[in-house]
Amino acid sequence: MQELYARRSKGRPEALAEKVYQTIKNDIFDFRLMPGDRFSESEMAERMDVSRTPVRQALFWLEREGYVEVWFRSGWQVRQFDFEYFEELYDLRIVLECEAVRRLCAMPAGRASDLLSELKRFWMDDLRLQDGKAVSLHDEAFHMAIVAAAGNSEMAHIHAELTEKIRIIRRLDFTREDRIEATYNEHARILQAVSQQQSEEAQLILTAHISVSKAEVRKITLHRLQQARLQPDSPT
Template structure:
């Protein structure tokens, strides 16, 4: 139930600001209210929605200014992650990660945005895990949960997908050379592109993207 509702939020079947109730969702899925309530509570913990007593649940609005704050923190976290990865990640682990992002072997532009976001997040988490700091890993995962919906919109572009493969592949090779300054510069530019996309969004543009990508619901 949690996964299904999260997917509905990320795909804008449940649009920012939409009010939902346990009863409506239970009827929609043909289940009791108990699993719906548990899923909604988890979604609130993961910052996908707000639960207001006696009013219902509301899908979180996208706050562009707040997203910018998350990207600012992400820049510093990713820089720290690269430093640890450069110091501690083995050549074998880095080569395996690089091969997974080889532009010559990428699945292609037909890759679904949700799949691409999951792969992209896994790349950044793998670098953090390779650095050996579990606290940093958890912080990055938390940041990811707050910016995921925007990244999903960003990856509706085939050109953006191609560029991401190339950037990740090059970044890993910088780490293989233990060239931390070059890796940091690539990461900073990579995140800045995502942040610029997030800042360009308005709710009207989100609605247009929803209608174009997923069709009228």
């Protein structure tokens, strides 16, 4: 890995900063860097065997996304989890996605079904993925596609930004087999209701689907944080 960093640092500083960014972000997502952990740019640069410049750039990107915050004269800190903030984002998801479903159901007969045909082939197939990370990516794509299909680009843009903000906890919803199974079943029911232009039914299923996910990821996140705190070592 050090050789890779060295090669990139010679001619592609942006690529090196991107690599540092992804590494730190993964450490945060996997709780190797815990909420509240503090570190300096020099410490991070030494650990990754790079200069401080790409580390600083990566940290500013992460700050804009809300994962870290700068403490002047004392380095950086991983932001504490604010579950109220995340739950508000989940509530906003419900508003945006229910509106998207309402618009899809109001389209001429068969139009919404055609727009969502690829989603139906994946989520209504008898062959189901079991890998949580893969299902998580497909889940994000499903919900983003629902909003995009409604035809409002600004709504889709806001939804995409929201999706990025909740990814740190949302992906944990796919660490259990029962949650993966529930996701397949509920997505199939949403798609079926939309295809049949059953707007109220589709919105009810979607609202329940997101609400349960919101509650589950809170429980799973708290459990993962507790487990991580029992680990003796940290990356810094």
